[in-house]
Amino acid sequence: MKISFLPFIFLLSLVCLTSCKTEFETIRASGDTKLLFSRAEEYYEAGDYLKAQSLYELIIGSYRGKKEAEQIYFKYAYTHYHLKKYILGAYYFKNFANTFATSQYREEADFMAAYSNYKLSPTYRLDQTYTAKAIEGFQLFVNTYPSSERVSECNRIMDEIRIKLEQKAFAEAELYYDLKQYQSAMRSFENLLKEYPDTKNEERIRYLMLKTSYLFADNSFLDKQEDRFRSTIDHYNTFKAKFASSSFNKEVENIYKDSTKKLKDLGNDRYKNKSTRFRS
DSSP: OOOHHHHHHHHHHHHHHHHHHHHHHHHTTTTOOHHHHHHHHHHHHTTOOHHHHHHHHHHHHTTSTTTTHHHHHHHHHHHHHTOOOOOHHHHHHHHHHSSHHHHHHHHHHHHHHHHHHHOOOOOSSSSOHHHHHHHHHHHHHHHHTOOOOTTHHHHHHHHHHHHHHHHHHHHHHHHHTTTOOHHHHHHHHHHHHHHHHOTTTHHHHHHHHHHHHHHHHHHHHHHHHHHHHHHHHHHHHHHHHOTTTTTTHHHHHHHHHHHHHHHHHHOOOOOHHHHHHHOO
């Protein structure tokens, strides 16, 4: 007769899980601050950040003003980071730096506050509030700790996420262009070049500015076309001066020729109108 050990193994596992849970709950409900602190440290070192966080929360108030408070609060901030609760992580790291201004961990806390916001930074198509917060935090860190070993990492990350902000600004300008909102598109392209003067996309941006200027002029009321076609030619001259051998040159030249022709036609029409008035 075969005896199945499966029910026994299941029961043993259930007892083990129940006892483990009971042990944690017993510690949590003990009210013994020293025991809670000791076990919180053990859980933290073992990487069980959720349990560590739960116990730290119970003792933070009890240790306020004591030497252990600094360590508890610092690790408590890290539990949020390790659990990917980056909003709370950023908050508690910043709060730690403000509360423990002379702490040996203050530099790390200031860095981690900015880094937590960096972890919240989404793809460039989404809202970039946390990206801006991260840049602000990293820049403040560099200014506050210019000799820190973390400065190079801050600069690297800021370069990385500024590219993301540039991508978003470029996508917004292109969207205005696609929607035929040429005035808004032109303003957005101009702002893009002002904010990111070292952009690697300058050639494409100036090409789109030229196209936008041309389409804006061509779709304008007759009395505004002359000034706007002249502006298009100015954009053409700037483009040619910077990118003489551009792959966009064929279309660029066509825009220039058509703009020149339309300016000439506008001049002829104005001359005819003046002549007619004079004869009358």
